[in-house]
Amino acid sequence: MFELIVQILSWVLLITGSAFVVIGGIGALRMPDLYTRMHAASVTDSLAPILIIGGLLLQAGFTLFSVKLIAILLFLLLSGPTASNALASAALLSGYRAQHSEEDKT
Amino acid sequence: MPPLPDAQPRPEPTLAMNFERTPTLARTVSLSLLLAATWLVWSGLYKPLLLALGAFSCAITIMLIRRMRFFDEETYPLHFSWRLVRFWLWLGKEIWSSSIEVARVVLHPNLPISPRTITIESPSRHNFDQVMLGNSITLTPGTLTLDVYDGKLKVHTLTDEGAKALLSGEMASKVTTLRRSS
Numbered sequence: 001m002f003e004l005i006v007q008i009l010s011w012v013l014l015i016t017g018s019a020f021v022v023i024g025g026i027g028a029l030r031m032p033d034l035y036t037r038m039h040a041a042s043v044t045d046s047l048a049p050i051l052i053i054g055g056l057l058l059q060a061g062f063t064l065f066s067v068k069l070i071a072i073l074l075f076l077l078l079s080g081p082t083a084s085n086a087l088a089s090a091a092l093l094s095g096y097r098a099q100h101s102e103e104d105k106t
Numbered sequence: 107m108p109p110l111p112d113a114q115p116r117p118e119p120t121l122a123m124n125f126e127r128t129p130t131l132a133r134t135v136s137l138s139l140l141l142a143a144t145w146l147v148w149s150g151l152y153k154p155l156l157l158a159l160g161a162f163s164c165a166i167t168i169m170l171i172r173r174m175r176f177f178d179e180e181t182y183p184l185h186f187s188w189r190l191v192r193f194w195l196w197l198g199k200e201i202w203s204s205s206i207e208v209a210r211v212v213l214h215p216n217l218p219i220s221p222r223t224i225t226i227e228s229p230s231r232h233n234f235d236q237v238m239l240g241n242s243i244t245l246t247p248g249t250l251t252l253d254v255y256d257g258k259l260k261v262h263t264l265t266d267e268g269a270k271a272l273l274s275g276e277m278a279s280k281v282t283t284l285r286r287s288s
Contacts, residue, residue: 006264011197021206022208023209023212023213024212025194026212027208027209027211027212028251031212031217031219032219033221035221035250036219036221036264038250039208039247039248039249039250039262039264040208040212040227040247041210042208042244042245042246042248042250043205043209043212043247043283045247046205046244046246047201047202047205047247048243049147050198050201063145064148064150067147067148068148069125069243073259075244078241080245081241081242081244081251082241082247083241084244084250084253085241085244088244088250088251088252088253088262089252089253092252092253094261098221098223098262099221100222100223103251
């Protein structure tokens with residue numbers, strides 16, 4: 001019974017995570033400019049790995065694999081924003097202007 | 107061991123190996139042990155070749171870190187506090203709610219975005235605060251740190267609501283509480 005609950009929970013996490021990956025992809029296609037595309041893609045970057053690795057953790061149980069999975073998640077969550085930051089500031093430095101609504105054109 | 111006080115002029119880093127003896131020995135040793143333990147536990151294979159490769163990787167890592175003068179900073183990588191765990195839980199909640207929001211915007215037929223670029227004040231000029239705040243902002247979907255300068259952060263947000271939430275300064279105040287315990 002307990003096993004079944006863990007399995008169901010694990011698959012719920014895996015499928016929700018995958019759904020967010022797909023949504024991130026759709027968003028990256030639909031958004032109008034680079035920065036807004038990055039916002040959409042950051043769903044794939046942050047929430048999706050948390051959910052997917054959370055699901056895999058439930059599959060792995062208390063083993064060495066879990067420790068490795070947690071380490072992978074930690075590295076993803078630390079390197080993801082760093083890469084996004086590098087991309088965003090490269091775009092900013094090269095003079096790429098964000099498309100804004102009317103109120104603040106900075 | 108206390109870190110070097112900032113007032114002392116630091117020698118320019120050179121390309122040659124520049125091992126300082128004073129503040130870093132204990133830290134070097136403890137980090138070496140930590141690296142070695144990590145390698146042993148994670149590889150799980152105890153063949154001579156792999157052990158030698160592990161020792162080699164640890165030595166290279168230590169050398170690089172010493173050359174980067176990582177040990178001279180007041181942030182020591184082994185600092186850990188429960189505040190950090192609490193912050194991560196809070197950040198997880200933020201990531202969840204803003205992911206839902208971004209997903210809603212993405213899947214909405216009209217794509218109701220209202221992008222803004224705002225400038226917020228960093229709680230302090232401390233490296234740790236700025237990195238923590240900048241990365242937390244980027245990690246949260248719908249907000250993206252573009253630039254950090256003069257204790258200010260330039261942030262691009264997908265929606266007006268996201269910009270208002272950041273301007274309220276909640277995340278900045280959470281970040282400032284992190285460093286007090288150390």
